[in-house]
Amino acid sequence: GQQLNQSPQSMFIQEGEDVSMNCTSSSIFNTWLWYKQDPGEGPVLLIALYKAGELTSNGRLTAQFGITRKDSFLNISASIPSDVGIYFCAGQLWSNFGNEKLTFGTGTRLTIIP
Amino acid sequence: SAVISQKPSRDICQRGTSLTIQCQVDSQVTMMFWYRQQPGQSLTLIATANQGSEATYESGFVIDKFPISRPNLTFSTLTVSNMSPEDSSIYLCSVGYTEAFFGQGTRLTVV
Numbered sequence: 001g002q003q004l005n006q007s008p009q010s011m012f013i014q015e016g017e018d019v020s021m022n023c024t025s026s027s028i029f030n031t032w033l034w035y036k037q038d039p040g041e042g043p044v045l046l047i048a049l050y051k052a053g054e055l056t057s058n059g060r061l062t063a064q065f066g067i068t069r070k071d072s073f074l075n076i077s078a079s080i081p082s083d084v085g086i087y088f089c090a091g092q093l094w095s096n097f098g099n100e101k102l103t104f105g106t107g108t109r110l111t112i113i114p
Numbered sequence: 115s116a117v118i119s120q121k122p123s124r125d126i127c128q129r130g131t132s133l134t135i136q137c138q139v140d141s142q143v144t145m146m147f148w149y150r151q152q153p154g155q156s157l158t159l160i161a162t163a164n165q166g167s168e169a170t171y172e173s174g175f176v177i178d179k180f181p182i183s184r185p186n187l188t189f190s191t192l193t194v195s196n197m198s199p200e201d202s203s204i205y206l207c208s209v210g211y212t213e214a215f216f217g218q219g220t221r222l223t224v225v
Contacts, residue, residue, distance in 0.1 A: 031212055042118075042206050042216030043157070088156060092212055101147075101172070102214060104157040 004089055004105035012111045019076040021108040023089030028069040031092040033102070034061075038085045046087075047074070076110075084112050116141055116209050120217035127197055127224050134193045135220045137207035142187035145211060148180070151204040151219070160205075163190045197224045 006023045013019060023032070031050055035043035047058050049065035049072060056063055062075045072091075076083055089105040117140040127133050137146060148160040160180055161169040169182040183191045194201050204219040 033213065040123075040218065040221070042208070042219050043214075045213055045215070048213050090214075101159050101162075102212070106156050 004091055004103055006087075006089055006105040006108050008108060009106070010109040010111065012113050013079055015079060015081060015112050015114075017079050019079055019083070019110060020073060021075075021087060022071060022073040023091075023105045024071045025091055025103075026070070028093070029091030029103075030069070030094040032063070032065050032072040033090045033092070034063050034072070034074045035088045035090060035104075036085050037088065037107075043088055079110075079112060081112055084110055086110070116143070116215045118207060118209065118215060118217035120207060120220050122220055123218060124221040125223070127222065129198050129224055131197055132193055132195045133197065133222060134191050135205055135207075137190045137192070137217055139188045139209055143209045144187070145209070146184065146190045147208045147214070148182065148190070148192045149206040149208065149216075151206060153202070157206065160192070194222065197222075199224045 004023050004025050033048045034046045036046055037043040047056050047063040052065055052069050053067050054065040060077045064073055087108045090102045092102050093100040119138045121136045146163045149157045150160050151157050159172050160175045161171040161182055163169045163182045163184040165184045165187050179195055181193045202224045204221050206216050206219045208214045208216045
């Protein structure tokens, strides 16, 4: 089946630093999404991307849908303590039978060092 | 958006027993989804629950182990049957086929 690999697996940064993480797939997707999961909570949608090459921002977050449709990246500018958590990418393929299920990436754990 | 409530939020269960997890949505939805998140891992779809029909299970998940009910358009349950320690995970329900909204999850520990 499809696999989404995220890198890095974990990041340790200082408050105020910029963050960059990416997600790659062995096959193409029509939709890329980025979620954040806080401890003890379910994932929350951050950004949805629907078009190859699309660049979308949500506050300090910026995500891009790769031209090849096999990758996506997420940037966080000027990190703050509440950015701590696990970030998941997810991809979805459209087919003649309807949208396929969401496939989630392996996750990037972000920690802010005091 | 949708507000999703899951119960219980966590439980510790004896092996061999079963636990039923409830998921309530604040609006009517056609499909509800159940995911498993094993410790430190990503989310894996267990099944899709449609109101009025049998749930559709993903490869590796079977109805006998994870029976699902969907009695109406705002509610679903997932039962984890005959539990073993390997079933210790977070179980999440969600709605939304692409831009998914998740409940807070049920953290299950099997001892």
